[in-house]
Amino acid sequence: MKTGIMSLFIVIATYLGGGISRVVEDDMANVGAIINASQANARALNYLGFDQKRFAPEIDSISILCNKIKLNDSTTPFLQSEIDGKASWEVRISNAIFRLDKYNLDIDISPPAYLTIYLDSANGLPLKIMYKSKYQIEREPTAEESEKLLGVFREKYVGLPSVPPQISFWDAINKCDFYPGMAKEIIANYVLYRQEHYSEARPAWIVYMRGLPPISTREDVALQYRTNMRYVIDAENGVELLRNNLPYPSINQD
Amino acid sequence: MRYRLFLTMLPVFILILSKCDVDTSSGSGGISQAGIYSFSYYPQADTSNYDCPLCNDRLTFQLSDDRNDSSYYWIGMFDKGKMVGYSKEFLLSRPFQDTVIFIDVNYTFNLNFDEPWDYEFTVFTCTNQHNIGYIDSATSMSEIITVPDLLYVYANDICNRECCTKIHSRYRAFFIKNISKITGASACIKTNYGKLCGQDYSSSPAQSNVYVGVQDTLCSQYLQIGYMIKRGFQGYPSIIDTFMYYECKGINIENEYLFIPLDHHDESDTFYIPLPDHGTNHTYECIANIDDGKIIFNFDGIVKPAFYALYWNDRPVPMAIWAAEIDGLESDMAGSEIDPCYITQCDYRDSNLTLQPAFFDSSSDNIGVTPIYYKDFKEWVIIADKIQNAIIIYDKDRLE
Numbered sequence: 001m002k003t004g005i006m007s008l009f010i011v012i013a014t015y016l017g018g019g020i021s022r023v024v025e026d027d028m029a030n031v032g033a034i035i036n037a038s039q040a041n042a043r044a045l046n047y048l049g050f051d052q053k054r055f056a057p058e059i060d061s062i063s064i065l066c067n068k069i070k071l072n073d074s075t076t077p078f079l080q081s082e083i084d085g086k087a088s089w090e091v092r093i094s095n096a097i098f099r100l101d102k103y104n105l106d107i108d109i110s111p112p113a114y115l116t117i118y119l120d121s122a123n124g125l126p127l128k129i130m131y132k133s134k135y136q137i138e139r140e141p142t143a144e145e146s147e148k149l150l151g152v153f154r155e156k157y158v159g160l161p162s163v164p165p166q167i168s169f170w171d172a173i174n175k176c177d178f179y180p181g182m183a184k185e186i187i188a189n190y191v192l193y194r195q196e197h198y199s200e201a202r203p204a205w206i207v208y209m210r211g212l213p214p215i216s217t218r219e220d221v222a223l224q225y226r227t228n229m230r231y232v233i234d235a236e237n238g239v240e241l242l243r244n245n246l247p248y249p250s251i252n253q254d
Numbered sequence: 255m256r257y258r259l260f261l262t263m264l265p266v267f268i269l270i271l272s273k274c275d276v277d278t279s280s281g282s283g284g285i286s287q288a289g290i291y292s293f294s295y296y297p298q299a300d301t302s303n304y305d306c307p308l309c310n311d312r313l314t315f316q317l318s319d320d321r322n323d324s325s326y327y328w329i330g331m332f333d334k335g336k337m338v339g340y341s342k343e344f345l346l347s348r349p350f351q352d353t354v355i356f357i358d359v360n361y362t363f364n365l366n367f368d369e370p371w372d373y374e375f376t377v378f379t380c381t382n383q384h385n386i387g388y389i390d391s392a393t394s395m396s397e398i399i400t401v402p403d404l405l406y407v408y409a410n411d412i413c414n415r416e417c418c419t420k421i422h423s424r425y426r427a428f429f430i431k432n433i434s435k436i437t438g439a440s441a442c443i444k445t446n447y448g449k450l451c452g453q454d455y456s457s458s459p460a461q462s463n464v465y466v467g468v469q470d471t472l473c474s475q476y477l478q479i480g481y482m483i484k485r486g487f488q489g490y491p492s493i494i495d496t497f498m499y500y501e502c503k504g505i506n507i508e509n510e511y512l513f514i515p516l517d518h519h520d521e522s523d524t525f526y527i528p529l530p531d532h533g534t535n536h537t538y539e540c541i542a543n544i545d546d547g548k549i550i551f552n553f554d555g556i557v558k559p560a561f562y563a564l565y566w567n568d569r570p571v572p573m574a575i576w577a578a579e580i581d582g583l584e585s586d587m588a589g590s591e592i593d594p595c596y597i598t599q600c601d602y603r604d605s606n607l608t609l610q611p612a613f614f615d616s617s618s619d620n621i622g623v624t625p626i627y628y629k630d631f632k633e634w635v636i637i638a639d640k641i642q643n644a645i646i647i648y649d650k651d652r653l654e
Contacts, residue, residue: 011438065649152434152512152561178515179493195559214514217424217581221503225511240561245513 031164034089034124037066044091044117047126049168054099065092065212071118071127076189077146077247078157083127089119101174106180107131117169125161129169129188137184137211138224139249146247153242154196155232161192161203166236172205172233175240184211193232195242203235215245224248327378401513427587427636427647428577430620431602431612435570438603440539441466445530446595447483447496448586449653460485461581464588464595465646466538468602470571471561475504477540479551481530482515498527500540500551500558504565512561527553535596541603544570574602574612578634578647587634589648598644614638614645 033041041064045051045166094114098107109115113203115131137170140148150156169188172253173180180186186209207230225248230241267516430438443464450460466479479500485493502512516527530536541550547566551558576597578588589595600612614621637646 072511092450148509152563153559154562193364194557215515218511219424221511222509226513243514245511251509 004112004218010101027052031124034119037068037089039122039124040068040089040091040119041066043119043124044089044126047119047165048115048117048129050093050098052254054170063094063153065094066090067092067199068121070168073128073145075140075143075187076128076157077143077158078151079189079191080143082160086127087121087229089121092116098170100181105171105179107168107181107186108133109182110134112245120160123162125164126190127160128170129186131183131185131186133211135184135211135217137227140210140248141249145250149247152246153244155242156194157189157206158189158194158201159192161190161235165190167204167205167235167238169205169207171238172231172235173207175233175237175238176207176209176229176231178209178215178229178243180207180209180214181203182212183209186210190235193241203233205231205243207231207233209233222251224251236249260476292331348411369397390490414572423586424579424581424632425622425624426579427634428575428579429436429600429612429613429614429636429638429645431574431616432572432618432620433574433602433604434572435605436468436572436574436602437544437545437605437607438539438541438569438609439466439576440537440599440601440603440609441576441597442535442537442599443480444535444596445481445532446588446590446593446597447532448588448590448649450483450485450494451653454535462579462585462588462628463581464519464578464597466574466576466597466600467540468542468571468574471573473503474508475565475571477502477538477549477551479538481536496529498530498536498553500559501644502549502563504569505563507565510565512563513559527556535598537599541607542566542570544568544605552572553632576600576612576645578605578636584638586652589645589646590652591635591648591650592598594646594648596644596646598642600643611633614640 001189007180034043042066067090069088069090071083071090073083073084076083092114094109094111096109098109098115100106107115109131113131113133115129117129118127119125120127122247127205160196172188173186186188186207188208189206191204191206192201193206194201208226209229211233212229215229216226218226225245228245228248230242230246231240234241286471314413338554425448427440443466446464448462450462461482461484463480463482463484465478467476467478469476469478471567479497479498481498483494485495485497497515499513499515504510505512536554537552539550540565543549547563548560549563550560576593580587587595588591600614601609602612612619619638621636621638623636633650635646635648635650638644639646
């Protein structure tokens with residue numbers, strides 16, 4: 001277990017009548033510094049949008065590991081320097097199956113897969129969500145590589161929101177049609193998002209799926225250019241703002 | 255019943271196949287003269303796979319060529335003079351000597367395993383990638399040349415089970431407008447979904463699409479917008495999806511690739527596009543402003559958010575293309591003989607971004623279908639209607 005100021009390992013057995021359904025009743029607007037692991041745990045499940053109906057019923061125990069850490073980040077475009085080194089709560093969930101609305105596809109979080117949400121310890125808001133499946137895939141693009149490609153649509157993550165999202169991660173990922181249940185890795189960020197044609201930055205979920213089945217069969221295009229999809233979902237109203245296969249790591253640097 | 259008989263004979267087949275030396279059936283010892291080469295061998299079938307016989311041979315060719323320029327090379331596979339398959343292209347800079355090329359050549363065969371197959375291979379060169387696998391067109395353009403020195407060839411059999419007839423790469427019915435500087439293309443396309451190969455039982459990847467686009471001759475830079483019916487990839491659920499898409503190759507740098515599928519959206523979404531229903535007509539357009547690299551796609555007049563592809567700055571492309579295409583497996587090309595896929599209002603934009611009708615009346619225009627090795631060479635039909643400024647495409651032999 002990682003060293004940290006506080007840590008807590010929780011196994012929620014028979015969650016059907018227990019903790020999860022209770023924490024999702026918390027007000028998502030409840031923002032403020034996180035002072036202990038159980039609060040981090042509750043806040044994490046809240047922002048993730050997990051409740052009992054969103055887990056596959058065949059799993060009867062979910063493990064949740066909670067740590068206070070300094071978040072290492074080298075890949076979040078535009079915000080890497082702001083996020084890197086930030087005091088955060090790391091809430092890692094495993095031994096679960098995350099049920100999506102569409103296509104009867106699940107996100108399998110059975111070990112060794114895991115899903116981690118990092119919360120800003122100062123205000124409790126989500127900084128980053130990371131799902132890792134059991135499969136290894138090529139490296140993430142660096143922040144610099146991503147910024148270059150996101151510049152194509154004049155996108156920018158201009159900062160971290162100061163207010164909680166109005167929709168959960170679960171709501172956001174259910175907007176993603178191509179196809180979250182098949183992703184080998186999902187990286188989500190809650191950011192202030194701006195595109196050239198929008199006058200103001202707005203809170204948005206960035207859901208970046210990697211290791212998907214190739215989205216087109218073109219043989220003239222490198223596979224790693226065809227296995228990503230990124231969705232930008234307005235975190236206030238759930239409207240999809242943008243989708244495409246950008247970014248991806250540069251082939252030349254590998 | 256047929257399968258039961260086959261199973262009864264299976265031990266016999268295995269005995270026969272066990273005596274086949276696939277590697278040495280290639281005429282080992284080397285072939286050193288120019289021209290067409292023939293050898294016999296027994297394709298080693300996966301005998302558990304009598305539903306869908308398919309082999310995927312990896313062939314090795316050792317080539318020498320002392321001429322001075324660069325060309326695409328491709329290898330045609332012939333059975334009794336009929337081309338039954340061709341390889342993916344490979345690009346070589348001449349002169350070269352004893353270059354070893356590994357190529358997968360897919361082929362199908364009958365279930366009569368006790369007969370040897372006589373295949374002929376010819377190495378071709380051409381300077382235009384669109385003529386790969388297309389002998390008629392290449393010949394008429396005097397771009398087809400047999401390679402002077404094909405040293406030897408052998409085959410390693412790696413039969414795989416597939417429940418569809420697998421074909422190599424993509425096959426197209428296309429019309430290409432060749433103008434020195436093209437900055438956009440558009441058309442109204444009638445949505446006409448066919449079946450994907452093995453649609454009722456297979457999870458193998460398959461795709462069929464119709465599009466309008468602009469591109470360079472090497473396919474290293476292109477825009478494309480159209481609709482698609484697609485099934486995912488092996489190992490994943492067999493989701494069949496129909497959607498509209500657009501894509502761009504060459505973004506900030508060469509070969510970078512953007513792909514945007516549009517479907518399933520809520521109407522409030524920025525990218526909402528109504529799903530192209532079978533039988534409906536929709537307009538598709540792509541525009542590249544080569545002054546600033548601004549790329550615009552629009553669907554039924556709905557302009558999608560523009561993006562900026564720096565690679566397109568001062569890089570106009572010479573070709574506009576209207577095409578139907580299948581990829582990966584033998585699926586239906588869009589349209590049938592009684593209900594063809596109509597591509598009307600075929601226009602392109604010149605270097606001033608001015609819209610011009612294609613009309614298909616220039617000697618440099620190029621119309622054709624790429625061959626399919628398994629069935630009739632002309633399985634797909636494309637007709638250009640100069641008066642109506644339209645293209646008609648259909649598949650002569652649709653899946654039941």
